[in-house]
Amino acid sequence: MADDTIEMGGKTYKPGDVIREIDRGTFKIRIIYGGKIKKKE
Amino acid sequence: MIEDIALHVLAYKWDGLFTPFSIIFTVPAESHYLVDITPKEGWVYFLLRFGGYTTGTDVTLDVSYKGRKVMDTIDNFPDVNTYFHLPNIFSNIFDTTVTFDFSNSGTDSALVCFHGVVLAFEEAKARKFLEDIKALAEIPKDIKETNRLLGELNDILKGIIGRL
Numbered sequence: 001m002a003d004d005t006i007e008m009g010g011k012t013y014k015p016g017d018v019i020r021e022i023d024r025g026t027f028k029i030r031i032i033y034g035g036k037i038k039k040k041e
Numbered sequence: 042m043i044e045d046i047a048l049h050v051l052a053y054k055w056d057g058l059f060t061p062f063s064i065i066f067t068v069p070a071e072s073h074y075l076v077d078i079t080p081k082e083g084w085v086y087f088l089l090r091f092g093g094y095t096t097g098t099d100v101t102l103d104v105s106y107k108g109r110k111v112m113d114t115i116d117n118f119p120d121v122n123t124y125f126h127l128p129n130i131f132s133n134i135f136d137t138t139v140t141f142d143f144s145n146s147g148t149d150s151a152l153v154c155f156h157g158v159v160l161a162f163e164e165a166k167a168r169k170f171l172e173d174i175k176a177l178a179e180i181p182k183d184i185k186e187t188n189r190l191l192g193e194l195n196d197i198l199k200g201i202i203g204r205l
Contacts, residue, residue: 006069015073024060026084026161031066034073037146 004035047177050194052160053201055170059089063156068100068145076141076155085136086161090126094119097151103142106135118143118153131174134167 005014013019015035022029052059068074080086095118102115104127111133115125127133145151162170176190 006072019066020064022062022064024062024159025081026058026060027078027080027086027159029062029064030075030077030079031064032075032077034075034142034144037071037073037144 006033046198047194048174050197050201051170051173051177054173054194054197055162055166057166057170058161060159060161061156062159063154065152065154067150067152068095068097068143069150070145070148072145074143074145074153076143077138078135078141078159079138080136080161083163084161085134085164085167086159087130087134087167088127088139089130089158089160091141091155091157092119092125093153093155095151095153097145097147097149097153099145099147100151100153101144101146103144104139105142106133106139107137111139131171134171136164 005012007013008019013033015033017033018030019033020031051057062078064076066074078086078088098117100118102118104111104115112125112127119125141155143153143155173190176186
């Protein structure tokens with residue numbers, strides 16, 4: 001597994017992957033894995 | 042300052058739809074989680090309020106729109122029952138995605154509950170709604186127009202009450 005991926009519920013997510021999408025009629029909500037926090041040099 | 046009742050009546054006048062949302066998710070240690078809120082085609086929205094809580098102590102939140110932050114970073118996402126209000130909510134009419142970036146710098150994962158209220162309009166009606174909001178907010182500048190609008194709001198209210 002690459003450093004910047006996570007595993008949840010048997011699935012592997014990389015940054016930018018949509019974890020969940022919710023339709024609320026006039027708008028939609030997406031929950032997205034954003035990746036690891038970049039450490040400051 | 043627009044009173045809540047005026048806000049609701051004006052939203053009713055222009056067919057605005059109030060929609061609450063509430064989501065719960067786990068942000069892994071030292072990671073970002075993004076929550077995107079995107080209007081459907083032909084719709085725009087105002088974010089009336091949002092808030093939430095987290096089990097973590099190192100969770101921060103950045104809110105951005107079209108690549109720009111719309112408010113200062115919220116450090117240590119608050120405890121339950123604490124709400125943040127976007128500054129000048131009616132100067133922020135969103136016609137595309139608003140991104141909420143939850144950042145957990147802790148070494149443990151953190152549970153986050155995030156909730157809020159969206160007020161959505163069809164695009165043309167949102168502009169009319171804003172004109173009314175501005176007319177109400179500028180009472181000293183144009184008392185005649187404001188009185189006309191208040192009279193109209195009163196009639197709408199009477200209509201609503203009459204149907205109850």
